[in-house]
Amino acid sequence: MSENLEALYGLPSEVKFCKKCVISNQRPSSTIEFKNEKGEKKKVINFNEEGICSACVYHEEKDKGINWNEREDKLEKLLSQFRSTDGSYDVIVPGSGGKDSAFTAHVLKYKYGMNPLTVTWAPHLYTDIGWKNMQEWMHTGGLDNMLYTPNGILHKEMTKNAFHNLLHPFQPFIVGQRIIGPAMAKKFGVKLVMYGENQAEYGNAIEENTNPIMNMDFFSSDDEMDMKFGGVSMKEYIDDGKYSKNDFAPYIAPKKKDLIDAGVEVHYLGYYLNWDPQECYYYSVENTGFQANPVRTEGTYSKYSSIDDKIDPFHYFTTLIKFGIGRCTYDAAQEVRNDKITREEAVYLVNKYDTEFPDIYFKEFLEYIDSTEEEFWETVDKHRSPHIWKKEDGEWILRHMVSS
Amino acid sequence: MNKKRIIARIDVKNEHVIKGIHLEGLRKVGNPNEMAKKYYNEGIDEIIFMDAVAAYYDRNSLTEIINRACENVFVPITVGGGIRKIKDIQIALNAGADKIAINTQAVKDPSFLTRASEIFGSQCIVSSIDAKKISENKWEVYVDNGREPTGMDVVEWAKKVEILGTGEIMLTSIDKEGTKRGFDIELYNAISEVVTIPVICCGGAGKKEHIADVISNNGVDAVALASILHYNIESINDLKEFLINNKNNHIRL
Amino acid sequence: MIIAIIDYGVGNVKSIRNAFENQKAEVILTRERETILKADGLVLPGVGAFSHGMDNLNKFGLVDIIKDFVKTGKPLLGICLGMQMLLEESEEFGNSKGIGLIKGKVVKLPIKQSIQYKLPHISWNEIQSKKIKWENTILDNIEENSDMYFVHTFIAEPNNENEILSVTKYHNHVFCSSIKKENIYGCQFHPEKSSKKGLSIIKNFIKIVKQ
Numbered sequence: 085m086s087e088n089l090e091a092l093y094g095l096p097s098e099v100k101f102c103k104k105c106v107i108s109n110q111r112p113s114s115t116i117e118f119k120n121e122k123g124e125k126k127k128v129i130n131f132n133e134e135g136i137c138s139a140c141v142y143h144e145e146k147d148k149g150i151n152w153n154e155r156e157d158k159l160e161k162l163l164s165q166f167r168s169t170d171g172s173y174d175v176i177v178p179g180s181g182g183k184d185s186a187f188t189a190h191v192l193k194y195k196y197g198m199n200p201l202t203v204t205w206a207p208h209l210y211t212d213i214g215w216k217n218m219q220e221w222m223h224t225g226g227l228d229n230m231l232y233t234p235n236g237i238l239h240k241e242m243t244k245n246a247f248h249n250l251l252h253p254f255q256p257f258i259v260g261q262r263i264i265g266p267a268m269a270k271k272f273g274v275k276l277v278m279y280g281e282n283q284a285e286y287g288n289a290i291e292e293n294t295n296p297i298m299n300m301d302f303f304s305s306d307d308e309m310d311m312k313f314g315g316v317s318m319k320e321y322i323d324d325g326k327y328s329k330n331d332f333a334p335y336i337a338p339k340k341k342d343l344i345d346a347g348v349e350v351h352y353l354g355y356y357l358n359w360d361p362q363e364c365y366y367y368s369v370e371n372t373g374f375q376a377n378p379v380r381t382e383g384t385y386s387k388y389s390s391i392d393d394k395i396d397p398f399h400y401f402t403t404l405i406k407f408g409i410g411r412c413t414y415d416a417a418q419e420v421r422n423d424k425i426t427r428e429e430a431v432y433l434v435n436k437y438d439t440e441f442p443d444i445y446f447k448e449f450l451e452y453i454d455s456t457e458e459e460f461w462e463t464v465d466k467h468r469s470p471h472i473w474k475k476e477d478g479e480w481i482l483r484h485m486v487s488s
Numbered sequence: 489m490n491k492k493r494i495i496a497r498i499d500v501k502n503e504h505v506i507k508g509i510h511l512e513g514l515r516k517v518g519n520p521n522e523m524a525k526k527y528y529n530e531g532i533d534e535i536i537f538m539d540a541v542a543a544y545y546d547r548n549s550l551t552e553i554i555n556r557a558c559e560n561v562f563v564p565i566t567v568g569g570g571i572r573k574i575k576d577i578q579i580a581l582n583a584g585a586d587k588i589a590i591n592t593q594a595v596k597d598p599s600f601l602t603r604a605s606e607i608f609g610s611q612c613i614v615s616s617i618d619a620k621k622i623s624e625n626k627w628e629v630y631v632d633n634g635r636e637p638t639g640m641d642v643v644e645w646a647k648k649v650e651i652l653g654t655g656e657i658m659l660t661s662i663d664k665e666g667t668k669r670g671f672d673i674e675l676y677n678a679i680s681e682v683v684t685i686p687v688i689c690c691g692g693a694g695k696k697e698h699i700a701d702v703i704s705n706n707g708v709d710a711v712a713l714a715s716i717l718h719y720n721i722e723s724i725n726d727l728k729e730f731l732i733n734n735k736n737n738h739i740r741l
Numbered sequence: 742m743i744i745a746i747i748d749y750g751v752g753n754v755k756s757i758r759n760a761f762e763n764q765k766a767e768v769i770l771t772r773e774r775e776t777i778l779k780a781d782g783l784v785l786p787g788v789g790a791f792s793h794g795m796d797n798l799n800k801f802g803l804v805d806i807i808k809d810f811v812k813t814g815k816p817l818l819g820i821c822l823g824m825q826m827l828l829e830e831s832e833e834f835g836n837s838k839g840i841g842l843i844k845g846k847v848v849k850l851p852i853k854q855s856i857q858y859k860l861p862h863i864s865w866n867e868i869q870s871k872k873i874k875w876e877n878t879i880l881d882n883i884e885e886n887s888d889m890y891f892v893h894t895f896i897a898e899p900n901n902e903n904e905i906l907s908v909t910k911y912h913n914h915v916f917c918s919s920i921k922k923e924n925i926y927g928c929q930f931h932p933e934k935s936s937k938k939g940l941s942i943i944k945n946f947i948k949i950v951k952q
Contacts, residue, residue, distance in 0.1 A: 362513055362514065362515065363515070365509075365512070365513055366509060366513060366515060369509045369510070369666075369667070370509075370667075375510065376509075376510055376512045378620060378637070378662075379635060379636065379637055380632075380635040380636065385544055385635075387512050387635065388512055388513075419514075424514045425514070426502070429541070429544070429545060432544075432545055433544060433545075489866070489867060489910065490862070490864040490865070490866040490891075490910075490911055491864055491865040491866065491888060492864070493864060493865065528936070531936075533865060533890075558755055558756050558759050559759050559763075560763075562756075562759075562760055562763070562933060562934060562935070562936055562937075562939060562940055563890065563934055563935075563936050564890060564892070564931075564934050581753065582755070583755070584753065584755040584756055584759070585753075586753055586756070586892075586934065608789065609788055609789030609790060610861065611788065611789070611861045611863065611892045611893065611894070612788065612789075655861050655863070656861075656863060680856055681856060682856075683856065684854045684855055684856055684859055684860065685859055685860070685861070686859045686861070686863045686864075687859075706856070706857040707856045707857060709859060709863070709864065740865040740888040
């Protein structure tokens with residue numbers, strides 16, 4: 085019987101780890117980010133009675149229960165509906181030039197004969213390798229790209245608020261990132277938007293996996309003033325006097341009705357092709373000039389996942405603080421499901437790397453969110469749920485680490 | 489006339505042969521013992537087994553593979569990956585390996601190379617060096633299977649390992665390996681000017697011409713091939729014939 | 742018919758055993774006097790330093806056992822360091838005394854170590870006949886100029902030319918790559934690592950043992 089410890093964010097009070105991969109039952113599902121506010125209860129990944137997470141269940145189904153030839157036929161049918169004949173763009177591929185979007189855009193153009201326009205919601209702070217890969221995507225991969233960088237003054241303030249109010253510095257970024265695909269589609273008169281893999285691969289509701297189309301709720305809103313950035317609504321930012329509605333142009337989600345009228349559809353390529361992140365790495369190295377990080381990414385063993393934004397490591401650090409699982413857990417869980425590593429190996433790696441602090445860009449992150457180191461740790465410590473963390477000899481220790 | 493050697497490099501994870509790019513990625517491409525046997529029957533001169541994930545898991549586990557390989561493969565076998573103690577070397581040799589490749593541990597503790605050479609003989613100690621280009625004619629030594637930079641210059645380190653007593657050097661270009669776009673010729677030119685122990689080039693072979701380009705260097709004694717063989721791009725025999733007929737190289741048929 | 746391989750803690754005995762078994766011989770790894778003398782053929786393996794090899798042979802009292810075995814007229818095969826130790830002495834690390842069954846000494850390959858001609862000599866290299874015809878020896882039916890696998894820095898120099906079974910050239914120096922003196926054979930190269938032709942040499946030795 086576990087002690088009666090408080091569990092923040094409405095998380096399950098008993099911490100459990102999937103018997104097949106290494107993810108814990110504290111992992112939050114994808115949420116509509118612009119509705120994200122302080123203190124809200126989190127929906128988490130589902131575990132079945134055998135203690136297996138829904139992502140693993142989905143993967144078993146993926147390996148055995150899906151006819152991928154049929155799915156590819158569906159893809160061909162879908163694409164032929166939208167394929168342009170007059171040289172105009174016919175599909176928007178949102179992405180940063182990482183292995184997944186590199187694969188998606190390149191394969192749509194060169195295998196399926198589409199005319200993609202890639203659109204990038206700029207990372208907060210490009211890493212050197214991220215920038216290089218982005219350029220190579222165009223120069224070597226042979227693709228067109230629009231890089232959209234939002235007003236940094238506002239973005240920084242929103243990120244700062246997100247960090248201190250939600251301990252979720254990436255929240256404003258994710259809002260913009262989700263919107264840009266459909267928003268650009270509408271602007272360019274393109275109907276089809278194609279993402280890479282479905283987040284459901286990682287444990288969102290199973291129903292989302294059988295549906296190739298992204299739920300419109302994620303990127304459209306009928307009440308913009310109520311959209312929240314860093315836990316603060318657009319109305320509040322404007323009322324404070326520093327900003328006007330003009331500044332929020334990049335974040336204003338298209339209205340549902342407008343998207344429907346324009347015929348915009350957002351699909352996941354991962355529904356139509358048997359998605360394997362590692363194979364995306366190989367493909368992008370061979371076709372779009374992608375290069376892995378020359379050194380191991382902090383907090384994990386990997387070198388090629390999510391390497392373009394200096395703020396990225398802090399996203400994972402905050403998941404470690406709030407949910408007890410860091411970057412390594414995410415990477416390792418995915419590789420176990422895709423049969424690249426065994427669960428024992430994953431356990432070893434998680435125990436070795438998950439709690440590693442991302443030192444390299446710490447100073448730049450503090451500058452970006454205009455906070456001192458003291459303020460950083462104060463906020464971090466406030467967000468440690470008692471059912472996940474305990475203090476021993478002045479050090480914070482995780483109560484539970486995954487084991488074999 | 490002494491011959492230049494064509495070597496197959498087989499990276500292993502558990503019971504699979506894997507092949508990455510830039511020492512990253514674990515794509516499975518076959519079974520280690522079957523592959524070794526196949527290459528032996530096709531005329532390979534030597535085989536190198538590398539434990540691709542020893543660095544991740546602080547272990548090394550090729551003993552079983554070597555045991556089996558020695559039963560069917562009668563050319564020299566080198567083993568590397570996670571060799572950290574004298575005991576590790578002894579175990580590998582007892583399992584049937586002829587040479588042992590050492591990378592990370594030699595950088596951490598250079599005297600390890602000397603001790604190993606004194607105990608087992610320098611002819612069975614290979615210094616495995618992973619190099620990443622940092623600027624024109626400058627390369628940095630990486631350890632932990634290409635994950636951690638060391639700040640050391642590759643040419644200086646190569647000179648040093650010869651002095652420490654190693655018998656051979658295997659030099660892998662991280663930038664080229666797995667890409668099939670050719671070797672880092674400048675790297676091998678730079679090294680071969682400063683060492684008098686055998687040098688094995690590794691990383692980047694995608695077609696016969698690549699190998700011909702690098703092997704014509706007098707200071708190069710052997711090439712280690714992976715992708716070009718594992719993905720069946722060239723057969724060992726075709727490759728050898730090409731090197732002999734077109735480029736006048738001295739190769740064993 | 743059983744062939745004994747001397748197990749004295751030096752050399753890759755596993756590979757030699759595998760090679761002999763591959764050629765259908767029954768093999769035993771041993772350093773016991775009785776077992777060795779009873780065997781129909783004897784193999785002396787070895788890699789590494791001459792003095793280290795001799796120290797181990799002496800430690801186990803094997804020098805006399807080997808000499809006694811040779812007196813019986815049954816065939817002996819020395820491989821690499823095993824061949825070198827059959828000679829009288831080596832200049833490696835000062836002066837070490839060998840078994841002395843072959844008159845001559847072991848010296849360092851007298852080539853200038855350079856960026857083209859490396860030491861150790863690690864490569865496949867050709868063997869050629871000298872004074873002895875290869876028929877009915879361990880090199881029976883082996884093509885002239887066949888490549889064998891060498892890995893060494895030192896070479897054996899038998900005093901008697903007629904005991905040189907094959908020679909090999911490295912850089913500008915021709916050295917003795919195998920020897921034969923009555924029932925004593927030695928290979929500087931590793932037949933158990935020289936692929937199919939190497940296995941033929943092992944097969945030939947087995948044939949000789951059977952006679």
